[in-house]
Each structure stands twice: as C-alpha cells, then as structure tokens.
Amino acid sequence: xxxxxxxxxxxxxxxxxxxxxxxxxxxxxxxxxxxxxxxxxxxxxxxxxxxxxxxxxxxxxxxxxxxxxxxxxxxxxxxxxxxxxxxxxxxxxxxxxxxxxxxxxxxxxxxxxxxxxxxxxxxxxxxxxxxxxxxxxxxxxxxxxxxxxxxxxxxxxxxxxxxxxxxxxxxxxxxxxxxxxxxxxxxxxxxxxxxxxxxxxxxxxxxxxxxxxxxxxxxxxxxxxxxxxxxxxxxxxxxxxxxxxxxxxxxxxxxxxxxxxxxxxxxxxxxxxxxxxxxxxxxxxxxxxxxxxxxxxxxxxxxxxxxxxxxxxxxxxxxxxxxxxxxxxxxxxxxxxxxxxxxxxxxxxxxxxxxxxxxxxxxxxxxxxxxxxxxxxxxxxxxxxxxxxxxxxxxxxxxxxxxxxx
Numbered sequence: 413x414x415x416x417x418x419x420x421x422x423x424x425x426x427x428x429x430x431x432x433x434x435x436x437x438x439x440x441x442x443x444x445x446x447x448x449x450x451x452x453x454x455x456x457x458x459x460x461x462x463x464x465x466x467x468x469x470x471x472x473x474x475x476x477x478x479x480x481x482x483x484x485x486x487x488x489x490x491x492x493x494x495x496x497x498x499x500x501x502x503x504x505x506x507x508x509x510x511x512x513x514x515x516x517x518x519x520x521x522x523x524x525x526x527x528x529x530x531x532x533x534x535x536x537x538x539x540x541x542x543x544x545x546x547x548x549x550x551x552x553x554x555x556x557x558x559x560x561x562x563x564x565x566x567x568x569x570x571x572x573x574x575x576x577x578x579x580x581x582x583x584x585x586x587x588x589x590x591x592x593x594x595x596x597x598x599x600x601x602x603x604x605x606x607x608x609x610x611x612x613x614x615x616x617x618x619x620x621x622x623x624x625x626x627x628x629x630x631x632x633x634x635x636x637x638x639x640x641x642x643x644x645x646x647x648x649x650x651x652x653x654x655x656x657x658x659x660x661x662x663x664x665x666x667x668x669x670x671x672x673x674x675x676x677x678x679x680x681x682x683x684x685x686x687x688x689x690x691x692x693x694x695x696x697x698x699x700x701x702x703x704x705x706x707x708x709x710x711x712x713x714x715x716x717x718x719x720x721x722x723x724x725x726x727x728x729x730x731x732x733x734x735x736x737x738x739x740x741x742x743x744x745x746x747x748x749x750x751x752x753x754x755x756x757x758x759x760x761x762x763x764x765x766x767x768x769x770x771x772x773x774x775x776x777x778x779x780x781x782x783x784x785x786x787x788x789x790x791x792x793x794x795x796x797x798x799x800x801x802x803x804x805x806x807x808x809x810x811x812x813x814x815x816x817x818x
Contacts, residue, residue, distance in 0.1 A: 413437055413804040414811050418492055420444070420537070422477065422499035422530055426453040426776060426786035428768065429498050429545065432796020434461055436804055441490045444473045444482075444499075449778030450786050456775055477529040483536050494537050495807055498796075500545035501526035502789070527560070531567050540606060540810055541803060542572065544599040545791055551578055551597060564599070572601030573611045580615050583795070587620040590769045590792040591633035591665065592734040598799070602806075608813065609806055618802045633665045635751060636730030638766040641666060642679060647689055647757045650680035656772070668794070669766065671773045678776050678783055679762035681755075682745055687713060692749050693756040696727045727751055728759070734767040742784030761787060769794035 416439040421430045424443035427450075434440065440463070443454045451474035458468045470489045475482060527544075534542055544564070553560045565576045575581055576599075585594035602609050623629040641662070643654060656676045684692070691713050695701045703725050707714045724744075728734050730751040741748060745758030759767075761776060761783040769792040776783040 414808045417495040417804060417807050419496045419498055420486075420490065420494050420533075420539075422497060422533060423501050423526070424450070424454060424499060425789045425791075426450045427457050428770070428790030428793050429543070429796045430454075431457070431770070431774065431793035432791075432798070433498065433800040435793070435797050436800040438496075438800060438804075440471055441492060441494060442471050442473055442486060444475065444477055444486070446474070446476050447782075447785075448474055449782040452777035453775070453786060456777060460773065477526065477533075482529075483533060486533065486537075490537075494539045495541070496803060497534055497537065497539045497542040498545075499530065499543070500791075501530060527564050531564075534568075535571060538571070538603065540603055540807065542599075542601045543799060543803070544568075544597075544601070546597045548582060548595050548597060551582075568599065568601055571604060573604055573609075574599055574601045575611050575615060580612070583618075585769075585792045585795045586624075586632045586733045587622055588792075588795045588798040589621045589633055589665065589668075590733075590767075590794050591635060591638040592737060592767045592769075592792065594736045594792065594795075596791070596795075600799075600803075606810055609809065614802060614806055617805065618798055621798070630664070632733045634731055635728045635734045635767065637663050637665045638669075638734075639750075639763045640730060640752070641670075642676060642760075642763065642766070644752070644755055645679070645681040645757065645760065646755065647681050648683040650760060652680060653677055654679060669769065669771050671771065673773070676762055676772050677774075678765065679760045680780065681757050681760050682780075684757055687715075688746075689756045691725060692727075692758070693753045695725055696749055696751055696753040696756070699727060699729050699751070702726065725749065728767075737764050737768055737788050739785055739788035741788045742781045764788070768792045 416437050418439045418441050419433055420442040422444050424430060424445040427443065430440060430443060440458065445451050445454060451472050454472050455468050458471060473485065473489060530544065551561050565574065568574050581597055581599055582595055583598050585592055600611060600614050602611050620629060622632050624632055642656065654676055656674045691706065694706060694710060698705065703714060725746045726735065727749040728751055741764060748759040748764065750757055750759060761780065764784065764787045768787055768790055776786050
C-alpha cells in the first residue's frame with residue numbers, strides 16, 4: 413500500500429474485522445463498541461500493535477451507538493481523514509436461527525434497525541469506501557413486513573456505489589483459509605464521486621485461497637488442521653496462559669496462527685458431568701453421529717427427543733471445516749464437541765478462536781462467557797485480511813489519481 417490507510421470500526425466487538433486490517437498495515441482511528449469486556453480486548457490488542465496509551469484511549473469508544481451525541485463524540489476523537497469504515501450491526505436479530513427460536517421471529521427486536529446508526533455515521537464521515545458485514549439471514553429479514561435489506565441497499569446507494577446481487581455479496585470464510593463454513597453478506601461501497609472504480613471489480617479482486625474440491629487451490633482447512641496441536645485437556649482442565657505442545661508437524665494454517673513464543677491463551681475446558689462426557693466420548697468416536705444414533709446403543713443417555721434435538725449434540729469432525737461458530741456458543745457448547753474421544757469435552761475458547769482464525773497471541777478479556785461471546789460474534793481475521801488486501805489496492809488507485817489531479 414502507498415501508506416497506512418485509516419479506518420473506523422463500528423460495532424467492533426473484540427476486533428476480528430479490525431485484526432485483518434491491522435495485519436495489512438492499516439491505522440485504527442476508532443473502535444465503537446458497547447460491550448465493556450470487548451472494549452478491554454480491543455485495548456489490549458491495540459497495545460500489541462504498539463499504539464500509545466493516549467491513542468488507545470481516544471480510539472476505543474465504549475458506548476451505545478444509539479446514544480445522543482455519539483457523532484459529536486466521534487468527531488472529538490478522530491483527528492485524521494477516514495479512508496474506510498468497517499463493521500456491521502449485531503446479527504442475532506437477522507439470524508435465521510435467532511428468528512426460528514424467537515416467539516415473535518424477532519419482529520420487535522430493536523437490533524433490527526441498528527443499521528440506521530451505521531448509515532448515519534457513514535453519511536456524516538463520508539469515507540472513500542466502506543465494508544458492511546452481516547449474516548446471510550439479513551437478505552430475508554422482514555420484521556413487521558419491512559424487508560431490511562432493501563432499505564439498506566436503497567439508503568447506501570444514495571451516496572455509494574454498491575452491489576446487491578446475493579451471488580456476488582455472499583462470501584464463505586472457508587474460501588479465504590478459515591477452517592469453518594461461514595457464509596456472510598459483505599457489502600462493499602465506493603463513494604459515488606470516485607467514478608473510475610467499479611465496485612464489481614473489487615469483489616472480483618478478492619482472491620480466494622482455498623476451495624472445497626482442492627482442484628485448483630488448496631483444499632479447505634479442516635478442524636484437525638486448526639486445533640489438534642493444542643494441549644490435550646480433560647473437562648475442567650487448562651490455564652489462561654500455557655505453553656503449546658506441538659504434537660505434530662506444523663501445517664500451513666498453523667504457520668499463520670501460532671507465534672514464536674509458543675504461548676496459548678484462553679485454553680481452558682468447561683466442566684462437564686459424567687453423563688455428558690460419556691455422550692461426547694461415544695459421539696466423537698463415531699465422528700458424525702448425532703443423538704438419534706446414540707439412542708440405538710445407549711438409550712439411557714438420551715434426555716431429549718432426538719427427532720427434535722437431533723443436531724443439538726454435534727461433533728466437529730477433524731477432517732472437515734468446522735460449522736459456523738455462533739455467539740450462543742457460550743451457553744450451548746454441545747454444538748462444538750471436540751473430535752478427540754479421549755478428551756470427551758466441548759471446545760475451549762482458544763479452539764473456537766482457532767476455528768475463527770484468530771492468532772494465538774490474540775487475548776480475549778473477561779469471563780469465560782464473555783470470551784465465548786466475543787469469539788462467536790467476530791468476523792474471522794483471515795477473511796478480513798483478504799478484504800483489507802484488496803481494498804488497499806483500490807485505495808492506492810484512488811490516492812494515485814488524486815495526486816495526478818493536484
């Protein structure tokens with residue numbers, strides 16, 4: 413890149429999207445996040461990237477984006493032109509899973525309209541580009557009969573050139589080296605006065621690094637590639653900081669995730685009762701078994717009707733990419749059973765973070781519940797890095813064009 417381009421991250425969470433931009437040399441001007449422990453994680457990561465104490469205090473705004481005077485507060489803290497705004501409102505209200513379990517399909521969830529606050533800040537700052545990230549369910553969300561995605565596209569299109577075709581904007585994290593099948597809507601906008609850049613060209617330039625069939629690109633990174641080098645733990649074991657014990661040769665994925673110190677953070681296993689541990693052991697021995705299969709050999713371990721709860725207990729198979737890491741991982745780890753039957757437990761925070769492509773030196777602050785929430789809500793950093801790489805190239809084009817025009 414010509415220089416360290418600047419960004420603001422709205423609904424920043426713990427900073428998964430920001431991490432991809434940090435790693436490509438961008439400069440953070442502001443992270444706006446409401447969760448206090450996520451803000452502590454953001455601050456700790458800024459320390460890692462050698463920001464000064466004053467820069468960190470200015471850049472991490474722990475506040476409600478809907479609060480009165482929020483734009484004025486942003487203006488007080490941001491003292492440089494903003495090249496790009498990144499982020500996306502909380503996705504639970506748009507999630508198809510969330511709508512399925514909510515009594516009113518989340519029609520009355522106030523989070524349905526947080527995109528309006530993103531738009532207000534976007535239209536106030538008017539950066540050259542933006543990235544708006546959300547779940548696939550936003551394409552079909554229609555609280556109280558209002559199709560949210562159509563409103564977002566209409567409002568963004570007033571000032572920015574965007575693409576709204578789902579075939580273009582629906583991207584899978586696994587294509588960018590993340591060991592997880594995770595489809596997300598990625599809206600990229602270019603300010604309309606920058607008429608020499610076609611937004612379609614940006615999407616075409618985001619380079620995929622992996623594929624499902626492995627024909628022309630390396631095959632998808634698997635759960636085994638991502639986690640099987642970590643220290644083995646039984647339920648309730650582990651420490652917040654420990655030395656990794658690499659029990660096999662490092663692979664291409666781990667070479668990007670691990671660090672020279674060999675330290676691993678947040679690798680502590682949940683406690684489980686004996687019945688659950690036996691369920692986990694049997695299910696993981698058979699890889700893709702679910703409750704209905706377990707019922708055939710150990711009906712005494714079934715405490716739900718498998719017709720309705722058949723996929724509640726799910727082993728993350730070591731030879732495949734993981735399933736989508738979700739925010740409610742903190743209260744239901746049964747969807748993320750470790751593939752090693754000898755460990756007979758659910759994922760630790762670090763294992764979930766590995767599936768999300770967070771580097772091992774990324775430390776999640778707060779309680780275990782806080783940590784799981786942060787990981788589950790995050791954008792995978794390797795996916796974000798792919799976006800940052802491509803947008804940097806187009807920002808270079810804009811900068812070079814502006815220099816010629818001077």
